[in-house]
Amino acid sequence: VYTIILPLGCHPSPALRPGCRELLRPAVGRGCRAPSPAGWEQARCSASTRLTWSICTPRVINAEKSEFNEDQAACCQISIRRREPGLEEDEEWLILCSTQFLTGYYWALFDGHGGPEAAIIASNYLHYCIKQKLEEVVGGITETRPPMHLSGRCVCDSDPQFVEEKHIQAEDLVVGVLENAFQECDEVIGQEMEATNQTGGCTALAALYFQGKLYVANAGDSRAILVLKDDVVPMTCEFTPETERQRIQHLAFLFPKLLDGEFTRFEFPRRLKGDDVGQKVLYRDYFMEGWGYKTVEKADLKYPLVHGHGKQARLLGTLAVSRGLGDHQLKVIDTNIEVKPFLSCIPKVNVFDFAQHDIKEDDVLVMATDGLWDVLCNKEVAHVVRSFLAENRTDPHRFSELAKCLVCRARGKKRGHQWMLDDSCEASYDDISVFVIPLHKRDED
């Protein structure tokens, strides 16, 4: 478990890291061995010289489930240089002046599987991809309406009308940046893992506060919600073999060789067996949201491409998520079947425009890996957030304490050999990572 909180608008201290010098990452939680099972270790990083920055990282390897924590987190300030059009890369020094910086704030959670390696690379690299790609389009972002040509040159008189007709706004460029950055980061992970002969993958949830808007990009089963005074706003949807069944089945329909004769494309309520052959049983194919009956043939007894329900749902009997980074080498055990073709590294990006909302003092963004959401629903989390913040109004560390409180809730208490929640349900046995990000006064530097 690895929790971290960061008030919006507070700048981290510079760290010596190539590409994103502003990155600050606690040295804990990097797949490192737990000092004591279920024990808490606090690390408080002090503020940079210029600005306050409070960061709190309680950590626990959850319920002795895993020796290594596969969750990773990153947060940093992203400074974007504005290049003059036509200026070559080697003339960059000409424009390195502070007024030519735009600033973004970045938080991300990566939930690794098959080891923490992919999550570690992603946590070191994704913000760098985002920074680079933002700089590439910054000339378009700073205009009220992005120009058809990045150079600003107008090749065709009606170019501005074409852009307006398509409703293209600066916000769409940031969404495009995030989509492209995830894809580039995935490629880099693939190269890095191959070069170092490592395996594994991770989900990725990234939030970017930039130019008055919050962008939340998600690929996997982590989740982010805004807990506002009178509303709870989901900022992500989960990508699992169950939620992406139709996309996955459709690929298998288009490229049957991907299943190598070992899996069936069809979905059934349970795995079929010999007794079912010849019977008409419930099934779904790629084009169906509804269900039908299919006469069972022998080929239908194969293991289904997407199988199981809820947390048990698996892609090719192997993965519990359908989007994320890495897994380039992953094959179904004892076969030559690759999982990667069915995975997507593209995030769904949702945007929240602060100009459209009156943000109150206790409004926060909660980002967490599935370890939290498996045992607490949005409504329960919102209740904890509101009551905790109301009861701890004067505590300067109340947002860190809230993140810790949410982790404790999901982790439960040990009773005998089991970890239980307050309501006697079984607690989460997964890694749990939580960001609580206050949204009020976010631009007060």
Added chain:
Amino acid sequence: VYTIILPLGCHPSPALRPGCRELLRPAVGRGCRAPSPAGWEQARCSASTRLTWSICTPRVINAEKSEFNEDQAACCQISIRRREPGLEEDEEWLILCSTQFLTGYYWALFDGHGGPEAAIIASNYLHYCIKQKLEEVVGGITETRPPMHLSGRCVCDSDPQFVEEKHIQAEDLVVGVLENAFQECDEVIGQEMEATNQTGGCTALAALYFQGKLYVANAGDSRAILVLKDDVVPMTCEFTPETERQRIQHLAFLFPKLLDGEFTRFEFPRRLKGDDVGQKVLYRDYFMEGWGYKTVEKADLKYPLVHGHGKQARLLGTLAVSRGLGDHQLKVIDTNIEVKPFLSCIPKVNVFDFAQHDIKEDDVLVMATDGLWDVLCNKEVAHVVRSFLAENRTDPHRFSELAKCLVCRARGKKRGHQWMLDDSCEASYDDISVFVIPLHKRDED
């Protein structure tokens, strides 16, 4: 223009038609020549012996735009026989007794392109596919929870739990029926058109009232909305090259040969030209909801796979819709490039459960082809519906008159050489078809 109204729960008179004996279709509007341009012809079909049935079919070939009306409509009662398990097809006479019928009510609109032929076949055949497929699964539909095995036999003790875990309900079987029926109808159209050496395709919008629920299946750019006392509920979304850009671009990414080197997969705000080469211009690829900048290469000057905006958007420069039936032979003009691989015949099905709503006297379902929606938005249609019905409370034909009124609104008035709306906007030059279906007292037979 072809409008038709049918109060829910009123049965049509039997017509001698194989497969769906209950079908009643007016003889007008079948791609037949207009008696006089912009003239109205009324055909009123009287009720069957058993039940009242009022049908009103004003017709006009709109604004002399087209010689033939490419819109088609169908409506009928669909009676579903309940077969005893194990009973063979040739023993069907054993169970032909009235208490073993379930009844559905069906309305559909088909907007043809490249001629009315596909729309005519679809209007004659889709309800038959639906009837057949409903009969195939009727044993599952009549249970509160569909059984894993259609026979009702329980192969595995926990089968009911598996079905419950997946939340499979009778409603899902009806959705599956509609999805499969559209697909079968498309295959039949393909065979029929090839056999008779005809070409063309059509959109399909079908509504089915069955077991207390309204199912609306849509493939194309027609639209259905519920106009309720205090609410307007959209029952469809449109499938056009613009709304399905990512699906279409993704197919071209997976199978580049489909474009035969003649089209570019990328979307740009306008078609590029020589002057754009080397410049960075706004673009989107299949995985992007946002926009980015791309350095233009010579290959980007090709015609874009999806091009244009709004009503001008085209797939392969050819079609304005991305889903529908037919078009099996359609090729891009002067090329060997097939359009069909990019088209989908699968409808999106939305369900409205009357048990969850208190339906008022003037609540209606409005179904119409794009000719109506191009010039009137949902809000405007709802306003016309509410004010017309309030002003004509005692008229027994007020629903027919309302449908006619909606068509008139969209058709506009001739001023010089132009057809204009009341607000001096240009009127629809397309065929316009409207169903207005009263929802109150729908089960009073």
